[in-house]
Amino acid sequence: xxxxxxxxxxxxxxxxxxxxxxxxxxxxxxxxxxxxxxxxxxxxxxxxxxxxxxxxxxxxxxxxxxxxxxxxxxxxxxxxxxxxxxxxxxxxxxxxxxxxxxxxxxxxxxxxxxxxxxxxxxxxxxxxxxxxxxxxxxxxxxxxxxxxxxxxxxxxxxxxxxxxxxxxxxxxxxxxxxxxxxxxxxxxxxxxxxxxxxxxxxxxxxxxxxxxxxxxxxxxxxxxxxxxxxxxxxxxxxxxxxxxxxxxxxxxxxxxxxx
Numbered sequence: 502x503x504x505x506x507x508x509x510x511x512x513x514x515x516x517x518x519x520x521x522x523x524x525x526x527x528x529x530x531x532x533x534x535x536x537x538x539x540x541x542x543x544x545x546x547x548x549x550x551x552x553x554x555x556x557x558x559x560x561x562x563x564x565x566x567x568x569x570x571x572x573x574x575x576x577x578x579x580x581x582x583x584x585x586x587x588x589x590x591x592x593x594x595x596x597x598x599x600x601x602x603x604x605x606x607x608x609x610x611x612x613x614x615x616x617x618x619x620x621x622x623x624x625x626x627x628x629x630x631x632x633x634x635x636x637x638x639x640x641x642x643x644x645x646x647x648x649x650x651x652x653x654x655x656x657x658x659x660x661x662x663x664x665x666x667x668x669x670x671x672x673x674x675x676x677x678x679x680x681x682x683x684x685x686x687x688x689x690x691x692x693x694x695x696x697x698x699x700x701x702x703x704x705x706x707x708x709x710x711x712x713x714x715x716x717x718x719x720x721x722x723x724x725x726x727x728x729x730x731x732x733x734x735x736x737x738x739x740x741x742x743x744x745x746x747x748x749x750x751x752x753x754x755x756x757x758x759x760x
Contacts (some may be wrong), residue, residue: 511742529746538756554592585624611654635673676717692732
């Protein structure tokens with residue numbers, strides 16, 4: 502059995518307002534009170550980062566404050582962008598990079614995603630690097646090739662010592678928000694292949710330490726079976742993270758000792 506501590510992130514995407522974000526943060530913080538079998542993070546929209554962070558501090562919560570994106574430049578004339586220093590200034594400790602919606606809706610490529618990964622790490626932030634194939638790629642038998650390409654590109658020029666601050670999230674694009682979920686066996690296979698890529702890049706020991714989350718229509722009802730797989734170390738949760746009770750159930754499912 503792995504000694505990697507499970508890690509579950511709640512990606513709220515472009516949802517909530519100030520009131521509902523605050524209520525959700527309180528619910529997650531209170532639902533996690535006293536639990537130390539897994540790590541958890543909230544990723545609210547940018548306008549509510551400060552409010553959510555304040556609530557987590559008030560509750561003395563172990564839940565981390567995360568940002569859904571970051572820009573790769575430190576400052577300057579980049580209208581609408583947010584730097585790593587700005588995120589740290591409001592209490593953010595972890596950022597997402599390469600989420601499928603940034604890749605396929607916004608149009609970010611591997612080079613930009615890698616620049617964001619390196620900028621965040623250089624600023625002292627943790628990173629969750631998201632990888633995953635589209636339905637077309639899956640049906641063409643390209644799942645492993647796509648995941649390998651995105652993993653190698655995302656981790657390019659990342660130092661071995663920085664890898665300790667990186668988590669990878671495997672999110673098959675066809676399973677995000679669709680209600681479709683990879684079978685536990687398929688998810689495990691993809692995770693194992695991604696871990697093998699990390700082993701090639703950084704060595705077997707480093708690959709054994711890195712956490713790889715699964716994301717894609719994870720719910721309380723299917724979380725335990727997914728999280729029981731050898732190479733699945735938690736989840737990056739979308740829709741189910743908008744209900745504190747559901748999210749906390751998934752966190753508990755990732756670490757049976759917490760139940």
